[in-house]
C-alpha cells in the first residue's frame with residue numbers, strides 16, 4: 521500500500537509547476553469572486569445563504585483546480601511517453617464530459633525506458649534500441665525470435681540457447 525502511495529506521489533510530481541500555479545490562482549480568484557464580490561453586488565432572493573455559498577465556492581474551486589492539475593498531468597505524461605502532448609492536452613480540455621481524459625488513460629502508450637547500453641529513451645515494447653542497435657530482449661541467434669533469458673533451447677527452432685550465448 522505504501523508503494524502505491526509513493527507511486528501516486530511520484531506521478532503527481534510530474535505535474536508542471538505552471539499548472540500548479542494556475543490551479544492555485546483559479547482557486548483563489550474563485551473564492552474572491554464568489555465570497556467577496558457576489559454578496560456585495562448581487563442582491564435578491566436568488567443568492568444562497570452564506571454557509572451554502574462558502575460550500576459551493578470551496579467545492580467548486582477544488583474541482584476546477586483538480587481539473588487544471590489533471591490537464592497538466594496529461595501534458596507531462598503524454599510528453600514522457602513520446603505521444604503528441606499538445607494534441608492530447610487540447611483533447612482533454614475540449615472533449616466534453618471527461619471523455620478526453622477517459623480516452624487518454626485507455627490509449628496512452630507505455631512509459632519509455634532508458635536503453636541499458638546508450639541511455640536513449642525507448643519504448644518498453646522495443647526489442648532493439650533504435651539509437652544504438654542494442655538487443656533489449658534476448659533473441660535466438662539462429663531464428664531471431666525473442667526468447668526468455670532462462671531458456672536452454674529456443675522454443676521455435678530448437679537450437680540450444682546456452683551454447684550460443686557462451687560463444
Ligand SMILES: [Zn+2]
Pocket residue numbers: 635636637638639640649650651652653654
Ligand atoms: Zn541504445
Ligand SMILES: [Zn+2]
Pocket residue numbers: 660661662663664665674675676677678679
Ligand atoms: Zn530459434
